[in-house]
Amino acid sequence: GYDTACIGKWHLGFGTQSPPDWNGLLKPGPLELGFDSYFGLPVVNSHPPFVYVENHRVVGLDKKDPFVYGQKAETRLFDEKFKTDAIGGAKRAHKLFDDERVGTTFAGRATDWIRSKAKSSNPFFLYFATSNIHHPFTPAKRFQGTSQAGRYGDFIHELDWIVGQVMNMLDEAKVADNTLLIFTSDNGGMLNRGGQEAWRRGHRLNGDLLGFKFDAWEGGHRVPFIARWPGKIEVGSVSDSLISNVDLFATVAAITGRKLGPSEGEDSFNILPALTGEPGTKVRDHLLIAPLRRTHLSMRKGDWIYIGARGHGGFGAKKVGEHGLGGPAAQLFTGHVNSDIEDGKIKPDAPSAQLYNLAKDPYQKQNVIRSYPKIAEQMKSEMERIRASPTAPHTVLGI
Numbered sequence: 333g334y335d336t337a338c339i340g341k342w343h344l345g346f347g348t349q350s351p352p353d354w355n356g357l358l359k360p361g362p363l364e365l366g367f368d369s370y371f372g373l374p375v376v377n378s379h380p381p382f383v384y385v386e387n388h389r390v391v392g393l394d395k396k397d398p399f400v401y402g403q404k405a406e407t408r409l410f411d412e413k414f415k416t417d418a419i420g421g422a423k424r425a426h427k428l429f430d431d432e433r434v435g436t437t438f439a440g441r442a443t444d445w446i447r448s449k450a451k452s453s454n455p456f457f458l459y460f461a462t463s464n465i466h467h468p469f470t471p472a473k474r475f476q477g478t479s480q481a482g483r484y485g486d487f488i489h490e491l492d493w494i495v496g497q498v499m500n501m502l503d504e505a506k507v508a509d510n511t512l513l514i515f516t517s518d519n520g521g522m523l524n525r526g527g528q529e530a531w532r533r534g535h536r537l538n539g540d541l542l543g544f545k546f547d548a549w550e551g552g553h554r555v556p557f558i559a560r561w562p563g564k565i566e567v568g569s570v571s572d573s574l575i576s577n578v579d580l581f582a583t584v585a586a587i588t589g590r591k592l593g594p595s596e597g598e599d600s601f602n603i604l605p606a607l608t609g610e611p612g613t614k615v616r617d618h619l620l621i622a623p624l625r626r627t628h629l630s631m632r633k634g635d636w637i638y639i640g641a642r643g644h645g646g647f648g649a650k651k652v653g654e655h656g657l658g659g660p661a662a663q664l665f666t667g668h669v670n671s672d673i674e675d676g677k678i679k680p681d682a683p684s685a686q687l688y689n690l691a692k693d694p695y696q697k698q699n700v701i702r703s704y705p706k707i708a709e710q711m712k713s714e715m716e717r718i719r720a721s722p723t724a725p726h727t728v729l730g731i
Contacts, residue, residue, distance in 0.1 A: 334588070335454050338367045339442050340461035343376050346385070354381055354399040354419070358388050367459070371441050373434070377463040377470070380419040382407040382429050384437075392425040399425075408432075410468035412524055412655060431470040434463050435487075439494045443501040450505030457584075460498065464491035469526045484530035509562045512587070516577060517555040519545045522647070523657045523666070531666065542668050542696040544658050546624035546646035548639045548686075549696055553621055564608045571611035574632060576619055579603045620718060631715045635691035638701075638711035642678050642686070650676075671698045685712070 346358040354374070362370035374385045382405060384391040390399075403420025408431050442460050449456040464471075469483035471490040479485030495515060502508035521527060521537030522545035530537065543549025557575065559565055582600035585592050592600075599620075605613040621630040621637075628645025631638045639645070647658035652665050663669075664676040672682035687701035687708045701708045 335449050335456040336367045337445050338362045338370045338459045340372045340438050341376055341463055342372055342374060346374060354390055358385060363387060373463060376466060377434060378412060378414055378467050380405060380415050383425040384429060390425050392428045393422055394424050397421060397423055410470055412467040412526060432472050435490045435494055436472050438462060439497045443497055446501045447505055450507045462491060462494055467524050467526055481530040481533045481535035484526040485535055512561040515558040520551045520553060520555060521545060523662055524655050525653065528652060540695050542670060543644055547644040548621060548623040548628040548630045549644050552623055552646055559607055569611045571606045573606040573613060573615045574619055575603050575615050631711045633711055635689050636707060637688050637690060638708055639686040642682055642684060669697050
């Protein structure tokens with residue numbers, strides 16, 4: 333079988349109690365979900381505890397100096413690094429964690445693991461979830477000041493270097509020609525304080541797309557998906573096929589010859605036909621999109637996207653300089669245009685839901701729901717039908 337590892341941000345929880353006991357054995361976790369090994373952040377780089385976890389335990393934890401909830405941690409302070417006073421103690425474990433060395437540490441771990449596994453005849457699978465470019469923006473010293481977009485841009489430079497390190501190691505280990513490499517993201521860029529500074533300097537986090545992280549608008553969830561597989565994927569090919577990160581489950585199963593049962597990955601589609609065959613191959617004809625707010629559950633179908641409420645459905649801070657700036661108020665800062673919004677507010681007579689044709693209007697400037705009410709009603713009905721018809725045991729249980 334495959335040798336497997338998870339390196340980087342986990343953010344899916346450890347153990348069975350809440351809050352977790354960071355002083356104890358951290359299981360279930362990545363290893364219980366199928367990985368042979370894990371090294372990374374127990375939560376995310378913006379929230380405690382600010383330590384590393386390897387497999388089932390916090391790295392460097394001294395039993396004589398345990399974690400203590402409600403104490404201030406001995407950790408470096410950065411803007412948009414939160415709750416440093418929530419979990420203290422564990423001085424040695426905290427000292428091993430240097431925010432400005434997390435990216436390079438993860439890169440080293442990933443390349444070392446690839447080097448060791450390439451010597452074996454076993455195939456391998458690595459899930460590498462970098463903390464770049466999640467806030468706080470803490471690039472290593474060598475990258476600071478290298479961009480023209482502040483620490484946000486410098487953090488992107490570090491991410492580019494990390495990807496290069498992985499690619500170089502695949503070449504060095506002589507396995508690049510037999511390795512599928514995928515680079516993607518879990519959400520669009522966020523207009524936090526670091527993002528706002530980058531915007532002021534001319535960097536457009538999500539290009540010209542409307543919206544930011546957690547939004548139902550395109551900027552919240554349309555992300556890069558770049559794949560390299562020599563001899564399998566045509567160099568330079570581009571696909572407009574609708575896919576989702578959840579489709580990686582069925583795709584990896586297809587690559588490894590694993591037949592999925594009826595309750596496994598029921599909303600995951602195999603994207604290999606679009607990757608290795610014709611780029612224009614249709615993988616799926618619809619996709620449900622879940623932004624931060626349940627009221628804004630959306631459906632993408634063909635060229636159309638239906639959003640079941642007004643506005644963005646994401647972060648709601650209204651003032652420049654606030655961490656969670658988003659939605660209509662953010663448009664006063666970014667200059668985005670949307671027909672439902674004026675002076676940073678939703679118009680009183682704006683429709684109660686939204687419909688956009690992304691082929692004609694990729695930047696969602698014009699809500700056309702009043703011009704195409706039948707399409708909106710059909711998509712709304714289909715979305716409600718999917719929600720009302722669970723297809724696997726875990727959805728029946730509401731998990």
